[in-house]
Amino acid sequence: MVSVVHALPDSGIDAATLDRLTQGLPEAGAGRLLAAVDFAREVYGDAKLGSGETALAHGLGAALILAGLNLDLDSRLAALLFAVPDFLPQAREKLAGQWGESLALLVDGLYRLKNLKPLNLASGQNIAAQAEILRKMLLALSTDIRVVMVRLASRTQTLRFLTYHESPERAEIARESLEIYAPLANRLGVWQIKWEIEDLSFRFTEPDTYKKIARQLDERRQEREAFISNAVARLEAELAKAGIAHAEVYGRPKHIYSIWNKMRQKHLDFEQVYDVRALRIIVDEVRDCYTALGVVHALWQPIHGEFDDYISHPKGNFYRSLHTAVIAEDGRALEVQIRTQEMHRHAELGIAAHWRYKEAGNTPAKADSSYDDKIAWLRQLLSWRDEITDSAVWVEQFKRAALDDTIYVVTPQGRVIDLPKGATPLDFAYRVHTDLGHRCRGAKVDGQLVPLNTPLASGQQVEIIAAKSGGPSRDWLNPGYLFSSRARQKVKAWFSAQQEAEMLAAGRAFVLKELQRDGATQANLDELARKLGFKNSDALFLAAARDEVGPRAIEAAVKGAPVAEAVPEILTHRAKAQSSGQILVVGVDKLMTQLGRCCKPVPPDAIAGFVTRGRGVSVHRVECPNFRNMAARNPERVIDATWGNQREGSYACDLFIEAADRQGLLRDISEALSKEKVNVTAVKTRSKGGVAHMSFTVELGSAAQLQKILSVLGEIGGVSRVSRG
Numbered sequence: 001m002v003s004v005v006h007a008l009p010d011s012g013i014d015a016a017t018l019d020r021l022t023q024g025l026p027e028a029g030a031g032r033l034l035a036a037v038d039f040a041r042e043v044y045g046d047a048k049l050g051s052g053e054t055a056l057a058h059g060l061g062a063a064l065i066l067a068g069l070n071l072d073l074d075s076r077l078a079a080l081l082f083a084v085p086d087f088l089p090q091a092r093e094k095l096a097g098q099w100g101e102s103l104a105l106l107v108d109g110l111y112r113l114k115n116l117k118p119l120n121l122a123s124g125q126n127i128a129a130q131a132e133i134l135r136k137m138l139l140a141l142s143t144d145i146r147v148v149m150v151r152l153a154s155r156t157q158t159l160r161f162l163t164y165h166e167s168p169e170r171a172e173i174a175r176e177s178l179e180i181y182a183p184l185a186n187r188l189g190v191w192q193i194k195w196e197i198e199d200l201s202f203r204f205t206e207p208d209t210y211k212k213i214a215r216q217l218d219e220r221r222q223e224r225e226a227f228i229s230n231a232v233a234r235l236e237a238e239l240a241k242a243g244i245a246h247a248e249v250y251g252r253p254k255h256i257y258s259i260w261n262k263m264r265q266k267h268l269d270f271e272q273v274y275d276v277r278a279l280r281i282i283v284d285e286v287r288d289c290y291t292a293l294g295v296v297h298a299l300w301q302p303i304h305g306e307f308d309d310y311i312s313h314p315k316g317n318f319y320r321s322l323h324t325a326v327i328a329e330d331g332r333a334l335e336v337q338i339r340t341q342e343m344h345r346h347a348e349l350g351i352a353a354h355w356r357y358k359e360a361g362n363t364p365a366k367a368d369s370s371y372d373d374k375i376a377w378l379r380q381l382l383s384w385r386d387e388i389t390d391s392a393v394w395v396e397q398f399k400r401a402a403l404d405d406t407i408y409v410v411t412p413q414g415r416v417i418d419l420p421k422g423a424t425p426l427d428f429a430y431r432v433h434t435d436l437g438h439r440c441r442g443a444k445v446d447g448q449l450v451p452l453n454t455p456l457a458s459g460q461q462v463e464i465i466a467a468k469s470g471g472p473s474r475d476w477l478n479p480g481y482l483f484s485s486r487a488r489q490k491v492k493a494w495f496s497a498q499q500e501a502e503m504l505a506a507g508r509a510f511v512l513k514e515l516q517r518d519g520a521t522q523a524n525l526d527e528l529a530r531k532l533g534f535k536n537s538d539a540l541f542l543a544a545a546r547d548e549v550g551p552r553a554i555e556a557a558v559k560g561a562p563v564a565e566a567v568p569e570i571l572t573h574r575a576k577a578q579s580s581g582q583i584l585v586v587g588v589d590k591l592m593t594q595l596g597r598c599c600k601p602v603p604p605d606a607i608a609g610f611v612t613r614g615r616g617v618s619v620h621r622v623e624c625p626n627f628r629n630m631a632a633r634n635p636e637r638v639i640d641a642t643w644g645n646q647r648e649g650s651y652a653c654d655l656f657i658e659a660a661d662r663q664g665l666l667r668d669i670s671e672a673l674s675k676e677k678v679n680v681t682a683v684k685t686r687s688k689g690g691v692a693h694m695s696f697t698v699e700l701g702s703a704a705q706l707q708k709i710l711s712v713l714g715e716i717g718g719v720s721r722v723s724r725g
Contacts, residue, residue, distance in 0.1 A: 293338055508544075602651040
């Protein structure tokens, strides 16, 4: 079908088109619509869109489609003025001043959506998945669902224009229309637009198949029309006998794409497709639908398995009808749809059939309630289930589709990314790729630099500024930076890996030092690890760093002696201690003990021992992550420990300080520690973004002294956080 607009001169609109454009509007509304046509002509001039169609003709065509759907005045105005932001600076303010805030918001929503091109730009991406995300995004961006309706009308008009005008982008636009806009129209229940988008797009994507089916339909058109005419007459007579006085019966239009889709899905030949010949019966009451069904089945033999009752069990998008297929006298199939007038309006127009814009005095309360129900249904998007055959997939998609909990943002390449509501640029970076998240150093949103903890909104374009290498900041684990638990886990995993890398290096240095002392520098490390009960050298290095392996065990393995000889009587002693109810006391029972270097326990910390290979008992704080890992792997090596009578001496302890970087900060901290007579054995500092991160290893005598030191350091100017390692 060719839009009437194609034949209109730029100087004006003919009477027939004017009637179609303003149908259903009061006189004042029709006047505003004509004024908008003049305004659009003045703004657009002869400017053309990328398809080659003039902006004015496109706007008029889309407005006519919306008028055919009985949408309100603002929807038609938005279709006409869709491109104004491309031509006028501060377009939103000007439109709001001249045409009202509602119209300005609609045009703004259209402008935000028009440049999304995910399918042709998301190279290497799953096209179906990207199409699915974009369909969600179109709805999520549209707090006013009329934006989506205008967008659908605009795409339909583009396809109509391309039917008669060659364009190198025609196939690509058609493919995008089939992937995104036809399913979107289906979800809104706007079959009138859905079928047209599908047929026009199919004509461009599969021209040979389209022509073949069209030719087969045309070859049997006279025969089909004669059969339909006879069937309509018979049905009308039988329905009248059954007491249905006002039934409408007519042949249903044939949609080439749906015929081809059914042939493909069910592996049928053209002659086997039921809806090549089809009737539609429209009655007044629901009970008449079932009466009509009985009449149809009495006239013709029903086909087993081809009956669907969508009245008792509507589709997810509220589609309601009776569907049946029967065998006619000539032995060929006939499909029949039966519905009421109200069902038919909804089937053809979908959400547009229930449109009630709440203008004062125009909408009864009952209609308001109906409209609200339809919008609530739309937001639930239950009809998505009908498009996904795998129920498990549908459940996962549906969980992620709640519009109130999901936002949709766009990469600079046009790929659409879905994120939980409240997500930040950091969440976006980790969603795109873990490595991009680690290297993230800044972000631009819609071209403007923003802090990394800025909440994102649907429709925004996000660009990540990344370093060539590097890792995340510990600050990102503070509230506000990462909303997604998945992204937080990735940051934590990075730091865990870094800690493991440091432990590997320390353990390797320890093992190599011991081998050098034993004169075994050429020893095979993997073989040494296996002798000590580890699967490879890395496991050995980690165990050494955790104090699980000591010099005696390494020496025994190098010399070929049984490793068990390196830990005489320890496990035996432990068994005796447990059976007698005793507990191991650090420094007692002549057992070799040492404090864990990873957690550096200080009295009166809760502690536990771990029997190592060759280094006696390593004592750790019970909450030490390394101890918990060792205990989980070798629970039989865990031994109870207590401080007993606290021995004299000092205990190593790590302190972490975070402060605003300033001149003299390190000096002030050192002076404070000196006044408290605390010996500092190691210092490590780094500064980033004006924040100093400092680590001190100190020697303390008791937990009381530790608490005092923490308090003293917290009072130093600029210090924001002090904690024990």
